[in-house]
Amino acid sequence: xxxxxxxxxxxxxxxxxxxxxxxxxxxxxxxxxxxxxxxxxxxxxxxxxxxxxxxxxxxxxxxxxxxxxxxxxxxxxxxxxxxxxxxxxxxxxxxxxxxxxxxxxxxxxxxxxxxxxxxxxxxxxxxxxxxxxxxxxxxxxxxxxxxxxxxxxxxxxxxxxxxxxxxxxxxxxxxxxxxxxxxxxxxxxxxxxxxxxxxxxxxxxxxxxxxxxxxxxxxxxxxxxxxxxxxxxxxxxxxxxxxxxxxxxxxxxxxxxxxxxxxxxxxxxxxxxxx
Amino acid sequence: xxxxxxxxxxxxxxxxxxxxxxxxxxxxxxxxxxxxxxxxxxxxxxxxxxxxxxxxxxxxxxxxxxxxxxxxxxxxxxxxxxxxxxxxxxxxxxxxxxxxxxxxxxxxxxxxxxxxxxxxxxxxxxxxxxxxxxxxxxxxxxxxxxxxxxxxxxxxxxxxxxxxxxxxxxxxxxxxxxxxxxxxxxxxxxxxxxxxxxxxxxxxxxxxxxxxxxxxxxxxxxxxxxxxxxxxxxxxxxxxxxxxxxxxxxxxxxxxxxxxxxxxxxxxxxxxxxxxxxxxxxxxxxxxxxxxxxxxxxxxxxxxxxxxxxxxxxxxxxxxxxxxxxxxxxxxxxxxxxxxxxxxxxxxxxxxxxxxxxxxxxxxxxxxxxxxxxxxxxxxxxxxxxxxxxxxxxxxxxxxxxxxxx
Numbered sequence: 001x002x003x004x005x006x007x008x009x010x011x012x013x014x015x016x017x018x019x020x021x022x023x024x025x026x027x028x029x030x031x032x033x034x035x036x037x038x039x040x041x042x043x044x045x046x047x048x049x050x051x052x053x054x055x056x057x058x059x060x061x062x063x064x065x066x067x068x069x070x071x072x073x074x075x076x077x078x079x080x081x082x083x084x085x086x087x088x089x090x091x092x093x094x095x096x097x098x099x100x101x102x103x104x105x106x107x108x109x110x111x112x113x114x115x116x117x118x119x120x121x122x123x124x125x126x127x128x129x130x131x132x133x134x135x136x137x138x139x140x141x142x143x144x145x146x147x148x149x150x151x152x153x154x155x156x157x158x159x160x161x162x163x164x165x166x167x168x169x170x171x172x173x174x175x176x177x178x179x180x181x182x183x184x185x186x187x188x189x190x191x192x193x194x195x196x197x198x199x200x201x202x203x204x205x206x207x208x209x210x211x212x213x214x215x216x217x218x219x220x221x222x223x224x225x226x227x228x229x230x231x232x233x234x235x236x237x238x239x240x241x242x243x244x245x246x247x248x249x250x251x252x253x254x255x256x257x258x259x260x261x262x263x264x265x266x267x268x269x270x271x272x273x274x275x
Numbered sequence: 276x277x278x279x280x281x282x283x284x285x286x287x288x289x290x291x292x293x294x295x296x297x298x299x300x301x302x303x304x305x306x307x308x309x310x311x312x313x314x315x316x317x318x319x320x321x322x323x324x325x326x327x328x329x330x331x332x333x334x335x336x337x338x339x340x341x342x343x344x345x346x347x348x349x350x351x352x353x354x355x356x357x358x359x360x361x362x363x364x365x366x367x368x369x370x371x372x373x374x375x376x377x378x379x380x381x382x383x384x385x386x387x388x389x390x391x392x393x394x395x396x397x398x399x400x401x402x403x404x405x406x407x408x409x410x411x412x413x414x415x416x417x418x419x420x421x422x423x424x425x426x427x428x429x430x431x432x433x434x435x436x437x438x439x440x441x442x443x444x445x446x447x448x449x450x451x452x453x454x455x456x457x458x459x460x461x462x463x464x465x466x467x468x469x470x471x472x473x474x475x476x477x478x479x480x481x482x483x484x485x486x487x488x489x490x491x492x493x494x495x496x497x498x499x500x501x502x503x504x505x506x507x508x509x510x511x512x513x514x515x516x517x518x519x520x521x522x523x524x525x526x527x528x529x530x531x532x533x534x535x536x537x538x539x540x541x542x543x544x545x546x547x548x549x550x551x552x553x554x555x556x557x558x559x560x561x562x563x564x565x566x567x568x569x570x571x572x573x574x575x576x577x578x579x580x581x582x583x584x585x586x587x588x589x590x591x592x593x594x595x596x597x598x599x600x601x602x603x604x605x606x607x608x609x610x611x612x613x614x615x616x617x618x619x620x621x622x623x624x625x626x627x628x629x630x631x632x633x634x635x636x637x638x639x640x641x642x643x644x645x646x647x648x649x650x651x652x653x654x655x656x657x658x659x660x661x662x663x664x665x666x667x668x669x670x671x672x673x674x675x676x677x678x679x680x681x
Contacts, residue, residue, distance in 0.1 A: 059679045062679060063676045063679060066596070068596060068675050068676045068679075069676055088601075089600055089601065092595065092598050092599065092600055092601075093598070093600070094598075095596075095597075095598040096597070096598025096599070096600075097598070099598065101596055101597060101678075103593070103596075103678055103679070104679075105678075107589070107590075107593040107596075107678055109304065109307075109590050109593070110311075110590075111304070111307035111308060111311045112300075112303070112304065112307060116300065116303065119298050119300050120300045120304060120594075121597060122298040122300075123297070123298040123299060123300040123301065124594060124597045124598055124599045124603065125597075125598065126297060127297075127298060128295035128296060128297060129295055129296070129298060130293040130294070130295050130296070131293065132298040180679045
């Protein structure tokens with residue numbers, strides 16, 4: 001049932017929790033410690049930005065949160081699943097079931113069409129669907145690209161590629177979406193469109209979205225911003241909750257608008273709603 | 276009520292009915308990876324086709340030669356028969372004479388149903404004029420009226436008939452040896468061991484491994500042409516009563532026929548094949564050629580598959596980052612290898628069959644049996660699987676963290 005009024009925001013859940021994360025590469029004189037003790041929670045219904053200068057540990061933290069790297073110290077839980085003691089295949093299992101990725105370079109499979117890229121993710125996640133092609137087209141429809149379902153990545157623009165990547169990340173409905181510099185390779189207009197899309201994705205009460213970014217243009221879309229420097233979290237803010245700023249941010253605006261068309265996307269995306 | 280993008284609920288274009296099932300994309304990904312780089316695929320297929328054709332021809336030659344070597348044994352005897360052969364006989368085509376009267380000794384042995392003499396000997400064939408000259412032949416004398424070789428000879432005769440061999444001094448020759456024998460048709464005359472003979476029947480497709488032409492005649496005439504006594508033979512074929520104990524009959528015959536060997540059908544066959552293919556080294560050469568084909572195939576497929584895997588390394592890393600287990604990535608590479616194998620095998624077998632067809636009237640005996648075709652397919656698949664190992668080894672070292680910007 002489509003609605004035009006704002007719904008009450010349900011209580012958020014902790015979708016990912018990191019405690020005391022330390023990461024050390026190398027030994028002795030060659031030892032590097034990009035993360036020196038990170039505590040972090042990602043809550044459902046939120047788009048969190050992780051910002052910081054180069055070398056601050058953003059990518060290492062993203063890799064650990066995505067269960068690609070293991071921390072030297074500390075605990076990580078993804079959607080209630082502890083990753084302690086898991087080997088490479090165990091970690092792959094956790095991220096397969098719970099984590100969707102959006103990469104800076106899109107990382108689409110060049111020999112597969114847009115819908116096949118989504119179907120490939122469904123296969124990797126061992127998803128069970130009635131009609132896989134229709135499901136993939138549906139996922140592309142959710143990001144406004146159903147009309148490009150049969151196009152190969154080489155025929156898509158940068159913005160379209162990133163939207164396909166978002167559709168792929170959503171395939172199988174993971175609890176956590178991790179985006180690595182999602183707007184870095186895009187122009188301003190496409191960057192805004194992708195961020196608007198991610199902020200819509202983050203509205204799901206069963207999903208948290210974290211985007212690592214350098215791009216200050218992404219700030220208006222954030223529910224929460226975490227700043228990292230030299231391996232420590234040095235600050236956190238919630239732009240949408242600042243009384244005198246909330247109405248000025250996209251996050252604040254979209255909470256109030258409740259429209260089923262995303263203005264930032266030029267009204268092209270039909271956002272699915274359910275009661 | 277929430278507004279969000281939902282990829283789990285039924286979506287546009289997706290019917291509500293039907294049973295949910297897994298999505299299978301590994302084969303499609305492997306197929307696309309394979310056909311994405313046509314040049315690389317071509318090189319891979321050339322390697323596999325080369326390998327398949329080489330193995331098919333070399334092993335086909337082995338099978339063909341084995342059949343040629345055992346031709347006379349297979350056409351005369353059958354499973355369960357015994358052969359009385361001169362002591363130390365190396366093969367059917369290496370004949371000497373038995374002492375004589377073996378047939379009667381055999382027939383008086385309990386458990387024996389029947390016995391048949393065969394006379395086989397190298398002879399000098401003097402070609403008729405104007406060709407002239409002498410060539411060595413293998414003269415085969417058998418009971419062409421009641422003998423076991425009769426049905427087969429009847430099948431192979433393309434001119435004249437077996438009955439024509441009843442005419443005195445008549446022989447049957449194969450048309451593939453016309454040139455070697457200096458004859459062209461029925462009625463042409465020549466000399467065997469300085470005795471005049473006439474071509475009375477012509478066979479087709481009866482070739483010998485040694486390239487010495489077989490010349491068929493009656494048992495009596497063969498003895499006469501070779502100066503053998505009336506009861507002398509090169510081999511005596513023994514057929515047993517149904518239910519007779521082959522081992523026991525053999526022991527009795529061995530005791531009665533001192534200085535002669537008693538061999539079972541399969542034993543005589545194996546001895547002949549082993550002599551020509553292994554003691555002469557011909558078989559080893561054929562197998563070495565086949566092995567070389569396999570090695571070349573493995574190297575080429577491994578090289579191109581490794582190169583293709585390197586080209587797609589970022590995609591495999593992405594798969595790993597998305598959560599694909601290592602086995603999924605191995606599966607994609609293996610499917611690529613197997614697809615290459617299936618396509619290469621199909622092309623290779625078609626080319627091999629064309630070569631076999633082209634060689635059917637030549638001196639090359641190349642045979643492709645259904646069983647060998649299946650074995651060759653499994654060999655090709657095995658070869659491609661082995662070739663995939665280097666590529667798989669490469670992807671085991673993929674760091675999925677490499678997909679992130681640094």
